[in-house]
Amino acid sequence: MTGSRSTLSIYGEKAIELLIRLCGVSAIIFVFAIFFFVFREGAPILASKDFSLGKFLTSTEWYPTSMSNVRFGTLALLAGTLSVTGVAMLIAVPFGLGAAIFVSEFCTGKVREILKIVIELLAAIPSIVWGFIGLTVMNPIIQNLFHVPVGLNVLNAAILLALMSIPVMVSIGEDALKAVPDSYREGALALGATRWQIIWRVLLPAAKNGLLAAVLLGVGRAVGETMAVLMATGHAVQIPHSIFDSCRTLTATIAAELGETREHSPHYQVLFLIGILLFTITFIVNLIADFVVKGVRKK
Amino acid sequence: MNMPADAQPVAQFGETPFTRKKQRSEKIARAIFAVMVACIVIPLIVIIGYLVKEGYSLISWKFLTTNPTHGMREGGIWSALLGTFWLVGVSLCISAPIGVLAAVYLNEYAKDNWFTRVVNLAVVNLAGVPSIVHALFGLGAFVLFAHMGRSILAASLTLAIMTMPVIIASTKEALAAVPRQFREACWNVGATKWQTIWRIVLPNSISGILTGVILQVSRTAGETAPIMFTGAVFYRRIEEGNLFAYNITDQCMALSTHLFAVKTQVTNAPEALSFAIALVLLGLVVFVNLTAILIRSWLRGRKKW
Numbered sequence: 015m016t017g018s019r020s021t022l023s024i025y026g027e028k029a030i031e032l033l034i035r036l037c038g039v040s041a042i043i044f045v046f047a048i049f050f051f052v053f054r055e056g057a058p059i060l061a062s063k064d065f066s067l068g069k070f071l072t073s074t075e076w077y078p079t080s081m082s083n084v085r086f087g088t089l090a091l092l093a094g095t096l097s098v099t100g101v102a103m104l105i106a107v108p109f110g111l112g113a114a115i116f117v118s119e120f121c122t123g124k125v126r127e128i129l130k131i132v133i134e135l136l137a138a139i140p141s142i143v144w145g146f147i148g149l150t151v152m153n154p155i156i157q158n159l160f161h162v163p164v165g166l167n168v169l170n171a172a173i174l175l176a177l178m179s180i181p182v183m184v185s186i187g188e189d190a191l192k193a194v195p196d197s198y199r200e201g202a203l204a205l206g207a208t209r210w211q212i213i214w215r216v217l218l219p220a221a222k223n224g225l226l227a228a229v230l231l232g233v234g235r236a237v238g239e240t241m242a243v244l245m246a247t248g249h250a251v252q253i254p255h256s257i258f259d260s261c262r263t264l265t266a267t268i269a270a271e272l273g274e275t276r277e278h279s280p281h282y283q284v285l286f287l288i289g290i291l292l293f294t295i296t297f298i299v300n301l302i303a304d305f306v307v308k309g310v311r312k313k
Numbered sequence: 314m315n316m317p318a319d320a321q322p323v324a325q326f327g328e329t330p331f332t333r334k335k336q337r338s339e340k341i342a343r344a345i346f347a348v349m350v351a352c353i354v355i356p357l358i359v360i361i362g363y364l365v366k367e368g369y370s371l372i373s374w375k376f377l378t379t380n381p382t383h384g385m386r387e388g389g390i391w392s393a394l395l396g397t398f399w400l401v402g403v404s405l406c407i408s409a410p411i412g413v414l415a416a417v418y419l420n421e422y423a424k425d426n427w428f429t430r431v432v433n434l435a436v437v438n439l440a441g442v443p444s445i446v447h448a449l450f451g452l453g454a455f456v457l458f459a460h461m462g463r464s465i466l467a468a469s470l471t472l473a474i475m476t477m478p479v480i481i482a483s484t485k486e487a488l489a490a491v492p493r494q495f496r497e498a499c500w501n502v503g504a505t506k507w508q509t510i511w512r513i514v515l516p517n518s519i520s521g522i523l524t525g526v527i528l529q530v531s532r533t534a535g536e537t538a539p540i541m542f543t544g545a546v547f548y549r550r551i552e553e554g555n556l557f558a559y560n561i562t563d564q565c566m567a568l569s570t571h572l573f574a575v576k577t578q579v580t581n582a583p584e585a586l587s588f589a590i591a592l593v594l595l596g597l598v599v600f601v602n603l604t605a606i607l608i609r610s611w612l613r614g615r616k617k618w
Contacts, residue, residue, distance in 0.1 A: 037411045037417075038432060039418075039432060040477075041436045042431065045438055048439075051450050120343055135599060140537070142535065208336065208338065209342070210343075235441075238443025240443065240538040241569075277457070296442060296446075303437075
């Protein structure tokens with residue numbers, strides 16, 4: 015009796031272990047599945063004679079529904095994504111890293127706890143709510159402040175994206191600063207350095223890889239953001255020449271147009287191809303961030 | 314990092330112009346950083362205050378529990394609210410077990426080798442995939458390939474895969490916080506690896522796991538893009554007051570897509586309505602997050618080791 019029970023429990027244990035291992039590798043399976051299924055829907059267009067990959071990447075003409083001459087050039091959309099992300103990073107990097115330094119080095123006790131909670135809540139605000147804020151709050155503010163006809167532009171989306179990616183930067187940046195041994199700070203302090211000198215001369219050089227990773231993860235978040243930029247950029251397919259120009263990003267294009275395409279039409283397939291392009295960009299950014307962080311740990 | 318501010322300087326070590334300059338730059342640096350943080354915190358407070366001011370008047374129990382009427386220009390948000398609960402609930406049932414077990418694998422079973430590194434890299438990348446790409450994946454894999462059609466099930470599966478890294482990360486942290494001696498003591502009395510995990514490691518890290526699950530709930534509730542093409546519908550009437558008015562193979566409304574629709578697609582919708590929907594969504598997410606924060610601080614207070 016006891017013998018059979020122990021066999022059962024041995025097999026039970028084996029089965030559970032197998033299940034755990036399966037779940038463990040599920041992340042790899044999912045990443046491959048995402049690539050496979052998105053590519054599977056988009057791939058047929060690559061074989062079509064009306065489509066050239068060179069034009070797809072280098073032409074600014076995006077006329078997916080044109081009756082006479084359908085053109086799928088994503089350069090203007092890519093420019094939209096890059097300009098919005100770029101301006102967002104110009105705002106987010108100093109503020110995000112500044113906040114990380116403030117929270118990690120200048121604050122103690124209660125103030126620090128409260129600030130961390132506020133930043134966590136900032137991270138929790140859904141992107142659709144950010145988009146709504148862009149549309150209803152930021153739009154009139156930008157119109158009145160800069161006397162421009164349309165407030166839905168690169169600047170609007172960039173401010174929203176900055177506020178969305180700052181929490182990522184603060185939490186990763188703070189971890190990076192915390193990872194610098196206290197002996198570094200004590201050594202500098204003993205030499206008579208002020209807190210600012212310690213930050214500038216000791217902590218920033220020591221934590222620079224971690225801070226770079228924080229910035230890269232913020233970039234990844236900004237590139238992939240969809241709903242906020244869909245609502246705040248103003249839907250104009252063009253290469254923006256100033257921060258007050260409207261534009262359109264890769265993500266917003268998929269979100270705006272996928273609902274209106276027929277399944278397996280060329281337009282539909284091109285949207286999936288844009289998905290692959292986005293997947294590749296964020297994959298590379300995340301990969302670099304990971305290697306940068308790993309580089310720190312090896313030292 | 315406390316500097317003795319109250320130490321009396323001995324006469325010959327009194328203030329020189331150099332130390333004064335140092336202290337001045339220190340003060341300036343501190344002020345600049347404080348202003349930077351204020352620039353982040355103040356907009357948050359102002360925006361939330363504005364949403365509350367504009368949307369508060371519409372919110373009532375009736376608003377939450379009646380269907381939208383008059384082409385979504387009047388009435389409540391019942392079908393959207395319940396849809397969000399369904400999406401969150403179903404995706405939680407999928408992602409919580411898989412995510413927790415994946416974290417158990419990474420923390421308890423995985424050896425420190427290249428394969429584990431690849432798994433970790435995959436988790437990081439899964440978290441980094443743009444939400445709209447998850448939407449394309451959900452459409453291609455679940456709606457079309459698996460013939461689920463646009464349904465709560467397909468949308469929830471998409472959301473589950475998207476938010477799984479949140480659970481994996483926080484569970485891994487919770488498991489790693491359980492001291493190794495607990496496991497060793499358990500192995501020494503003859504328990505197997507799984508018995509140790511089930512009886513010792515998981516119960517001791519349950520609060521941390523719970524926090525991760527709650528954060529996943531908050532993330533899922535706010536997502537828009539992944540459900541737009543996999544299960545969300547523009548308008549749907551359901552039975553009021555019945556929590557099981559949806560079926561898992563139905564399409565549903567959701568708060569996030571409802572807000573998008575009312576703001577951008579419904580013409581002549583009253584401003585206050587969209588503010589009220591945004592406020593309900595924001596309130597839900599903030600409430601859920603504050604719960605997670607409270608659980609975490611409570612856990613920190615009662616930790617015995």
